[in-house]
Amino acid sequence: MKPPAAAAEFLNQHGWGDAILSPVAGDASFRRYFRVRDGDRRAILMDAPPPHEDPRPFISIAEYLKDSGFAAPGIFARDLTRGLVLLEDFGDQRxxxxxxxxxxxxxxxxxxxxxxxxxxxxxxxxxxxxxxxxxxxxxxxxxxxxxxxxxxxxxxxxxxxxxxxxxxxxxxxxxxxxxxxxxxxxxxxxxxxxxxxxxxxxxxxxxxxxxxxxxxxxxxxxxxxxxxxxxxxxxxxxxxxxxxxxxxxxxxxxxxxxxxxxxxxxxxxxxxxxxxxxxxxxxxxxxxxxxxxxxxxxxxxxxxxxxxxxxxxxxxxxxxxxxxxxxx
Missing domain, CATH: 3.90.1200.10 (Aminoglycoside phosphotransferase (APH), C-terminal lobe)
Structure with missing residues (x-):
């Protein structure tokens, strides 16, 4: 599973240009996920490609949950046109x-x-x-x-x-x-x-x-x-x-x-x-x-x-x- 073509530019724009990407298990949708590693920093890149996916509902509900005191991923960066969102990494312990x-x-x-x-x-x-x-x-x-x-x-x-x-x-x-x-x-x-x-x-x-x-x-x-x-x-x-x-x-x-x-x-x-x-x-x-x-x-x-x-x-x-x- 290769990262989207726009990922490198997106990550570079937001200070993650030297990061290494590796795929993370996804779900039954068109969305794909990649773990982003840059030294001690970790994040998750969500690839939600238009027109199949729209990341805005995820972002809105994540913010609602966090404002209500629940642990939803923080949003580090977003590019809604290309469907790219950089998220807080909750780790692997499901x-x-x-x-x-x-x-x-x-x-x-x-x-x-x-x-x-x-x-x-x-x-x-x-x-x-x-x-x-x-x-x-x-x-x-x-x-x-x-x-x-x-x-x-x-x-x-x-x-x-x-x-x-x-x-x-x-x-x-x-x-x-x-x-x-x-x-x-x-x-x-x-x-x-x-x-x-x-x-x-x-x-x-x-x-x-x-x-x-x-x-x-x-x-x-x-x-x-x-x-x-x-x-x-x-x-x-x-x-x-x-x-x-x-x-x-x-x-x-x-x-x-x-x-x-x-x-x-x-x-x-x-x-x-x-x-x-x-x-x-x-x-x-x-x-x-x-x-x-x-x-x-x-x-x-x-x-x-x-x-x-x-x-x-x-x-x-x-x-x-x-x-x-x-x-x-």
Whole structure:
């Protein structure tokens, strides 16, 4: 992975002309990242090439989070025309890898991550668009747009959308007041910092919406197994200050948003495979189906559970998706 052609000029303009660049693992977008080393100085170069990417939302939300007392990367320099941003380097200690090597820390670290969300939900929400029903529905439809065609399923899209509208309306009604939703809060986007705090990443798609969304994003992680027991303990920890009725409603919304998110991710991971050739994402689909089926057991999901039972039977859910180069 080579740095963008404009990187050398950009870094030279901002006092990093002698720096050495090395690639850093990225995400599923067009963004790329490089570690920048200049003696004892470290930074991260984000390459967010227009028109595919726009770094301005990342910068705006990073500044909001820092102003609110959370650890988002500081912005050292920016060139919005070329999509280059020089960021504070949070190091290599991700929550994911730390727990792989230190599973005994799991409860404490997840509890700290839940406490961070509790704190974020206590501060005024950022000035962002709402996570409204239309957005939830667009995301859920990624399943019918991408996954179902790969399985050659002729599904009832109209009743799919109607079911989601029915179960999502109470969630949307409860988003008052809304909280900031980072939308990708999980073990691969949380950095463990030297001071014992957490550094936040990958929040450029943030909206304002329901507090259960980021919680379920972390506790029903698409890339890391979280046991049912740990999920239950951390959900109970988040709800420590909630009354019985309030907690019951929250758990219902948590299951609905978990199902919506997992439905969306099945669609996204299928799209990454069939459209973009990133077939490694298919490895996550068995976990996504397990998570979705767990959420579908909640009574609040009945209209959508019935749709899945009618349209995507169990044997299909666990059938591999044909690879791009496979004949029909």
């Amino acid at each position: 929550m994911r890898e730390h727990l792989d090597y230190h599973p005994e820390d799991e409860d404490a670290i997840y509890r700290q991550a839940v406490d961070l969300l509790r704190a974020l939900h206590q501060v005024p929400a950022a000035s962002l668009p709402a996570y409204d029903q239309a957005q939830y529905l667009r995301e859920a439809n990624l399943l019918t747009e991408w996954y179902c065609p790969t399985q050659r399923l002729d599904v009832d899209v109209e009743s799919f959308e109607a079911g989601w509208r029915e179960i999502l309306q109470p969630v949307v009604n409860a988003q008052n007041p809304p909280v900031t939703v980072m939308r990708d809060y999980h073990a691969e986007n949380i950095m463990l910092l030297e001071d014992g705090g957490f550094g936040l990443l990958d929040f450029q798609d943030a909206l304002i919406g329901h507090p259960a969304y980021d919680l379920v994003s972390m506790l029903q992680d698409a890339r890391r197994d979280v046991t049912d027991e740990l999920e239950a303990r951390m959900l109970a920890h988040y709800l420590t200050d909630h009354g019985k009725d309030e907690a019951e409603e929250f758990r219902s919304h948590y299951a609905i948003l978990g199902a919506q998110r997992n439905t969306k991710i099945i669609g996204i991971f299928t799209r990454l495979s069939v459209r973009d050739g990133k077939q490694r994402y298919l490895d996550f689909l068995p976990r996504m189906w397990r998570l979705l089926e767990k959420d579908l057991q909640h009574p609040a999901l009945e209209p959508i559970t019935n749709w899945f039972d009618r349209n995507i039977p169990d044997e299909v859910r666990h059938r591999p998706i044909p690879l791009v180069n496979e004949a029909p």
